[in-house]
Amino acid sequence: MIHKIIVALYILCAAVQYNDPDFYIWIPLYLIPATVAIAYDRGWRNSKFLLGICIFFGLCMLLYIPDVISWFKDGTPSITGSMKAESPFIEFVREFFGLGICLAGVIWYWKKSK
Numbered sequence: 001m002i003h004k005i006i007v008a009l010y011i012l013c014a015a016v017q018y019n020d021p022d023f024y025i026w027i028p029l030y031l032i033p034a035t036v037a038i039a040y041d042r043g044w045r046n047s048k049f050l051l052g053i054c055i056f057f058g059l060c061m062l063l064y065i066p067d068v069i070s071w072f073k074d075g076t077p078s079i080t081g082s083m084k085a086e087s088p089f090i091e092f093v094r095e096f097f098g099l100g101i102c103l104a105g106v107i108w109y110w111k112k113s114k
Contacts, residue, residue: 003041006105010034013101026098029060033105040109050110057103064099067092 014030017023032053067089071077079090079097 003037006037007034007041010037010102010105013098026095029099029102033102033109036106036109040112045113047110047113050106050113053106054103054110057099057106061096061099061103064092064096068096 010030010033014027014034017026017030020026036050036053070089071079071093074087074089077087077090079093
């Protein structure tokens with residue numbers, strides 16, 4: 001049951017990306033952990049492949065570190081005030097945390113598969 005809830009949450013995350021200018025990147029990224037959850041629920045266990053996905057998400061997050069540092073230097077202003085990003089780093093910080101959400105899900109399945 002937990003896997004079905006996780007799938008639903010990641011599909012919901014993917015669905016709200018439809019009006020994002022770069023939806024073609026973010027919808028597939030959110031569907032990766034959803035697919036992992038479906039596969040795990042059906043008995044698939046491949047810890048090496050899951051580790052590769054974790055590394056992929058981790059490397060993607062590294063690309064956003066300068067923007068996250070800039071956000072911290074600016075005093076961590078709200079990134080949830082409106083859906084329109086008033087400052088350039090707001091969108092990047094949101095994307096960083098989105099990748100973190102994906103990474104967290106895949107790490108959980110990776111640990112379970114070992």
